[in-house]
Amino acid sequence: MQLPESLHPWRQWLEWFVPEQLPLFADLLGRLNPMLGPLRGLQQGGVPEPDGLGDLQRHGPYERLLSSEWLLADEVPDEFMRRAAVGEHMFLAPQYRAHQANRLIVVLLDAGPLQLGAARLVHLALLMLLARRAQEAGAELRWGILQSVPRLHELDTSAQLKCLLNARTYEVVGEEHWQAWRVWLAEQQPNVGECWIVGQRLPKTDNQSCTHRVQVHRSLDGQSLSFELQVTTTRRVSLPMPDERLALQLLKGQFDGEVVVAPPLKGSVPRVSLTLLPVIASAGTHVAMKMLDEQGMVVIKLPAANQKKPLEIRRHLWKAGQVPLTVTFMHSTLGAVLSDQWQLSFWNMPGLKAVDKPDPKELKLPPGTGTFQPVAWLRNSTTGRLFLLDTQGHLAFWAVETGRSPARPKTGQTHRLTDGVVGLAKVTKERVAYVRNDGGRLYAHSVDAYGTVSPAHVIGVAEGVSQVLFAASSRWRGSFGGCALLSVENGRETWRVISATDCPVQMERIDLAGGWKGLGLLLQEGDDHYCLVLLSPNQQSIALYCDGEQEVLFTTSHAMTKVSFCPLSGLVAALTSARELLVYSVPLRTQRLQVFCNEIPEKLKEGANA
Known part of the structure; x- marks a missing residue:
């Protein structure tokens, strides 16, 4: 170099x-x-050691007398004695080296x-x-x-x-x-x-x-x-x-020839809203965001490792006048629950029929688009259910029509599963987990596409708990797979991580420093220790707290306005104030995507120029 x-x-x-x-x-x-x-002076120490011959001198022990002087003792003994008397003999002087x-x-x-x-x-x-x-x-x-x-x-x-x-x-x-x-x-x-x-x-x-x-x-x-x-x-x-x-x-440690370059784009990403969370596919293949200038979503397929072909970007539109209450993926297919004045419709969700808009007492839905409601979409070859949690803790679902059995809930109707729910998440490909408050105590359940609910698992007292994070794990198929409960004390977040029953540590308390926020809970297969994904106080760093240690995963130039975490894929999707999207894989410790989402449609550009 x-x-x-x-x-x-x-x-x-x-x-x-x-x-x-x-x-x-x-x-x-x-x-x-x-x-x-x-530099502060280096001290000398230890006993000096001889380091070869350094000089000749007039004094010294006679074992170091020059050999030429000993010749005088043999040939001219009187001269030898004279030199000895007046100190004229020459001695070898060793060189000393100090430690x-x-x-x-x-x-x-x-x-x-x-x-x-x-x-x-x-x-x-x-x-x-x-x-x-x-x-x-x-x-x-x-x-x-x-x-x-x-x-x-x-x-x-x-x-x-x-x-x-x-x-x-x-x-x-x-x-x-x-x-x-x-x-x-x-x-x-x-x-x-x-x-x-x-x-x-x-x-x-x-x-x-x-x-x-x-x-x-x-x-x-x-x-x-x-x-x-x-x-x-x-x-x-x-x-x-x-x-x-x-x-x-x-x-980010990108040096020594390891600088990561974002893949080339096959066109620009439309300008996206900064008020709604990015939506991550549970398979870890796609990310969707609400477009700011059009009625719909933009979906980006995450590039594979060492991918050379351009990035795949698609726009999905729905009819004007419809408001998205929530958006989710089924594998790589994007679907949404849309609301108008009279009905709820299920966009791009085969098998689900539109229903009359429920009474607010039955299902309390937000009037605008300030946030997406928690949702989970399960589907197999014979049946399917879409679960949605409203703002009042009501957990509702809609079923796919697969037969005329009276035991199965009818399609085209809104069904209530339970009340008092404080958290909902998809935790395996075929199960959804939720936590409900019943009489001041919190119980965890999971449910499958057939509506089969697991037995209750007591996880603690409900008082002071304001949020629940779920860990995706195959343990949910049998019983309880782990979650974290949030309480806020003096403006600081405290998380109680409740582990699965077969883990060596059943409960861990994590007290975060002021301003830090918990985003998600991760449990990698084969591991018994849960990791907490965190957002820094300045909203420019994502970190991972695991086993008493904290590791910064990545930082951004601008503050993050919205951050999503998917426990199934382990992906973090962060949208910054500059409309820069960063997607990071926590299990792989690698950045999957970095792209700006700020392209303004040509018709708006023309209008501005006019």
Whole structure:
């Protein structure tokens, strides 16, 4: 790789990045390098060792006397004695080498929510500077995470750099975190030479354990970063905000030739509404969104891995005057429940007949299109049912007509399954799960396409529970497959994860930091631990909380206005304020799609120009 001469000192680490990312680091390295100051002196220690011959001298033990002097003792003994008396003999003097203590430069990084985004890139640049600093001094660089248990890592491969980027948590740094590291560092003395702690709102430290403090934070106008280094004096420098596209690539770990490029489009995606959630097919193959300028939905087929053909985009329209109450997929086919003044009709749902609009006491449906109602559509070769949960906890369904048996519910009618329902989701291909409140207690059930309801499974007290998330799992076929219950305390979300009966841990309480929100519950097949999908307070990051650890999955340039999670496919679909759609697979830890949905129809463009 050809590097400018100014970047040659950091070639070893810059080779991990693709050429287009280098200007970002060139700017950061150039601004930060003069701030670091001299290295603290390396101490000498231990007993000196001989290291060959160094010189000749007039004094010394006679076992080191020059051989030529011993010749005088044999040939001219009087001269030998004279030289001995006046100190003229020559002795060999050995060269001594002093031991240098094994010195470490330790960098402890704040991986909490205050350092999300551009601050993490400053961490990378500072680590490269300190790695070079250690190399020049014959020392070693090690890094750790302040919020983690004391453990140090090397920085000699790009994989370790990606490990650093993935080491994120929603916890801010507290006194207890620093005290744990301080005790550990004291045990390493005298091996640690410099100790740097880097972050924002750092705890108080002593000069003996911590030699350098670095505060990184955004300016009040959000247009720059402030880098403040505290040693014996305080030094400050203002850093420009990095290019958003390059910054996102780096924060997602897309470097070392692994930059992901969105597939080419076969035309543009129509402008979509920012008030309605994206709808994800349970098979993980399609995503649908409500179009803003037309009466219908746009459906995008998610590209396969290494797909080269253009992206498949389709528009589905319905009649003007019909309002979509909810939208769902059956496999890859999109369907919707539409409402007009008198009827509910089932668009693109074969076997379901239109019904008279139910009385609000029977089924309370929203008058506008502010949100899609929870829905699940089950269908097999002999029967089918569409389940819908209204705003008052009434769970209704409509049946597909498959015969004249009086035991089967009639098509063309709205049927009530139960009341007091607080959550509904499709959890297997053939079953729907729901939780109902009965007498102040919560019970979980599942139901199939024939209407067969499973026995009740008690999951807790209903008081204070405002939302339920379901985990998709084959365990629902037998009994209970797991869910999470939300309660809000002092503005912070607390989730109680209720596991399936055969899991080793039956209940886990997860207290989220302020502003974080739970989006979905994931249980991968063969695993016994549930993972909670989270949205960050600034609505620009999606994270995964699992087994006490939090991992940031991806970030966006603009705030996310609507985010959907599908427990069956494990897909997250996020729609940002810039109408950018990002689809991410949580099980595969990979981005499936990134596309802008902002194409305005030609007729509207012509009208605006006129």
